Amino acid sequence: MEIEKAVFLVLSGNSSLTALCPADRIYPDGEIQNVELPTIKHFAVSDRSLYEHQGRVELRQSEFYQVSVYASTMLEVRAIAEAVIAALSGLNLVGSPEEGITGFHRSTARLGYDEDVRACGLGLDFEFWYSN
Amino acid sequence: MADGGMIGNGVKAGYRIVDSPLAAFTEIGQLLNVEGIDLNADKISKTTHSTSRFKRHFGGMIEVSDLVMEILANPDEASGEGVVQAALHALLISGENVNWRIEKPVDRTQSAYKGYSFDGSVIGVSPLQVPMDGPQVFRLTVVFDDSTFTVDTAGASEL
Numbered sequence: 641m642e643i644e645k646a647v648f649l650v651l652s653g654n655s656s657l658t659a660l661c662p663a664d665r666i667y668p669d670g671e672i673q674n675v676e677l678p679t680i681k682h683f684a685v686s687d688r689s690l691y692e693h694q695g696r697v698e699l700r701q702s703e704f705y706q707v708s709v710y711a712s713t714m715l716e717v718r719a720i721a722e723a724v725i726a727a728l729s730g731l732n733l734v735g736s737p738e739e740g741i742t743g744f745h746r747s748t749a750r751l752g753y754d755e756d757v758r759a760c761g762l763g764l765d766f767e768f769w770y771s772n
Numbered sequence: 773m774a775d776g777g778m779i780g781n782g783v784k785a786g787y788r789i790v791d792s793p794l795a796a797f798t799e800i801g802q803l804l805n806v807e808g809i810d811l812n813a814d815k816i817s818k819t820t821h822s823t824s825r826f827k828r829h830f831g832g833m834i835e836v837s838d839l840v841m842e843i844l845a846n847p848d849e850a851s852g853e854g855v856v857q858a859a860l861h862a863l864l865i866s867g868e869n870v871n872w873r874i875e876k877p878v879d880r881t882q883s884a885y886k887g888y889s890f891d892g893s894v895i896g897v898s899p900l901q902v903p904m905d906g907p908q909v910f911r912l913t914v915v916f917d918d919s920t921f922t923v924d925t926a927g928a929s930e931l
Binding site: 690691692693744767769 | 781782783784796802803804806824843844906
């Protein structure tokens with residue numbers, strides 16, 4: 641399964657997270673101008689194949705996977721970010737496909753305030769290991 | 773033809789029981805890395821004092837360094853490559869001498885392979901290379917125990 645689909649399954653299936661940001665506001669990348677807040681954008685910045693001598697192996701690594709959280713206030717953003725980190729951290733993430741995903745939260749960066757949409761944001765960087 | 777260079781992927785490795793007739797090879801799959809083998813002869817001096825001021829040497833006995841293989845681990849001894857990896861671990865415990873074969877492609881299309889073979893035994897396994905955020909690796913060390921180191925002419929893979 642593609643990593644973006646798998647991450648969406650994990651996020652949208654996490655009731656603690658969807659209580660803060662509904663599943664229908666979790667999008668695979670894109671702009672936030674016409675989206676109701678709060679919202680979550682997620683996408684794989686890079687994806688790496690691993691090889692043994694006879695070819696590509698099933699194990700994959702998404703070295704940089706960004707999940708961006710936007711909301712009206714930074715307080716709200718941080719609460720959603722913590723729920724995202726909890727949902728996407730650990731072994732065999734709950735809600736992930738059968739073959740399982742292991743996630744590591746690597747860093748959090750503040751995103752610039754969007755004056756048009758009046759949204760604060762945090763960019764969360766993750767690393768995922770999964771099978772394909 | 774590989775003039776102009778080629779990268780090292782496509783290597784194959786395997787082993788078989790030393791018996792008569794020879795058994796089929798068991799291929800070692802999920803091979804990440806092969807280190808070695810170095811063949812180095814002892815440097816023996818045969819210098820004698822004479823009008824020449826140059827020392828002279830000849831090559832003595834040849835030391836074949838250990839073969840080290842890194843394999844993507846499958847810890848499940850009952851499935852797939854896990855069966856082979858469990859058998860390799862068992863070879864360390866038994867100390868049995870088996871026949872090893874390493875093949876490398878001779879061209880970029882990997883249509884033919886050059887084989888290197890010798891008898892030897894497993895003297896080291898590292899089954900617990902388990903980085904927290906990286907692939908599990910199984911590392912194997914084989915020591916040379918043969919009267920010759922065989923280098924075949926290029927041909928079809930035997931693995």
